Amino acid sequence: MNLKGRSLLTLLDYSPDEIQYLINLAKRLKEEKKQGIPHRYLEGKNIVLLFQKDSTRTRCAFEVGSYDLGCQVTYLGPTGSQMGKKESVKDTARVLGGMFDGIEFRGYLQSDVEALAEFSGVPVYNGLTDQYHPTQILADFLTIQEKFGYLKDIKFTYYGDARNNMGNSLMIGCAKMGMHFKAVAPKNLWPRKELIEQCQEIAKQTGATLSFETDPIKGAKDSDVIYTDVWVSMGEPKDVWLKRIRELHAYQVSPEIMNEASKNAIFMHCLPAFHGLDTEVGQQIALEFGQDYPNVKHGELEVTDKVIESNQSVVFEEAENRMHTIKAVILASLSDDYE
Numbered sequence: 001m002n003l004k005g006r007s008l009l010t011l012l013d014y015s016p017d018e019i020q021y022l023i024n025l026a027k028r029l030k031e032e033k034k035q036g037i038p039h040r041y042l043e044g045k046n047i048v049l050l051f052q053k054d055s056t057r058t059r060c061a062f063e064v065g066s067y068d069l070g071c072q073v074t075y076l077g078p079t080g081s082q083m084g085k086k087e088s089v090k091d092t093a094r095v096l097g098g099m100f101d102g103i104e105f106r107g108y109l110q111s112d113v114e115a116l117a118e119f120s121g122v123p124v125y126n127g128l129t130d131q132y133h134p135t136q137i138l139a140d141f142l143t144i145q146e147k148f149g150y151l152k153d154i155k156f157t158y159y160g161d162a163r164n165n166m167g168n169s170l171m172i173g174c175a176k177m178g179m180h181f182k183a184v185a186p187k188n189l190w191p192r193k194e195l196i197e198q199c200q201e202i203a204k205q206t207g208a209t210l211s212f213e214t215d216p217i218k219g220a221k222d223s224d225v226i227y228t229d230v231w232v233s234m235g236e237p238k239d240v241w242l243k244r245i246r247e248l249h250a251y252q253v254s255p256e257i258m259n260e261a262s263k264n265a266i267f268m269h270c271l272p273a274f275h276g277l278d279t280e281v282g283q284q285i286a287l288e289f290g291q292d293y294p295n296v297k298h299g300e301l302e303v304t305d306k307v308i309e310s311n312q313s314v315v316f317e318e319a320e321n322r323m324h325t326i327k328a329v330i331l332a333s334l335s336d337d338y339e
Helices: 016-034 057-068 089-099 110-120 134-148 165-176 193-206 216-220 240-251 255-260 280-289 315-334
Strands: 046-051 072-076 102-106 124-128 155-159 180-184 209-213 225-228 266-269
Touching: 016 134, 016 165, 016 315, 046 057, 046 089, 057 072, 057 102, 057 124, 057 315, 089 102, 089 110, 102 110, 102 315, 110 124, 124 134, 124 315, 134 165, 134 266, 134 315, 155 165, 155 216, 165 180, 165 193, 165 209, 180 216, 193 209, 216 255, 240 280, 266 315
Parallel strands: 046 072, 046 102, 102 124, 155 180, 155 225, 180 209, 225 266
Antiparallel strands: none
């Protein structure tokens, strides 16, 4: 498998074999790191992290993963570049492509990460856009493989706004890997029709299935994986909170939901998660909406504290795996001398 020079913009561009290859490479790199075996295959390489949206996991995963590989990193935060302000995305791409061997982008528009890939001449990695979040899905699938030993035929259930980048990317990933994807949400929050149809065509080749459910209790039945995400994404206006709480408060992942899943089911979340009063947002939501929506009065939104702190929760292993899978993507795209 040779992925040198390849960008990662969406998993739609990768075959099931290529996705599995990256997961297996990440597993190997993780084992080497745990054993203290150096793997500095990218000495002399440089990548730039271009962030329009702040992040804990994405930035740390790219930085630590790159350093482990011997690769140097330059971070440009939300105020660190002129892209989109005084310089076009196209021009920024050509400038950065002349200085760096790879570019990571975390921001808003999928068209921006696609333009960076088109005009930079170097591999570009999508660290998150409004449409897709492919590096997160690789980490999720590595975690599932570690827990169950396989991906194919896993019953994967997503709770929440299934139209967002996570809902889109998880549905694509499940379709590619022959998994059984279910979105549990109000109908107006299901993925867009065109993407569902595209994934259904992929599923015909892999044995995957796609289904959609509005009943939160019924949706959890026999699931191997229960997954959720924040109800309001970074960059969305404050006034969206009331609308999403009204739509999704019944879809909070609670112990009652987990009890409907299979005996060995795991809980996953891409983080950050609102599950208590120890964040400013959690305190604000509890104050403003807790009286009308009792299940959020303790700052618990998409998931309860009991679930995220339970033995079924693998969210922090999942977070660590961001580093290992991102490391695999960088290595595979910048070197063919690591076998």
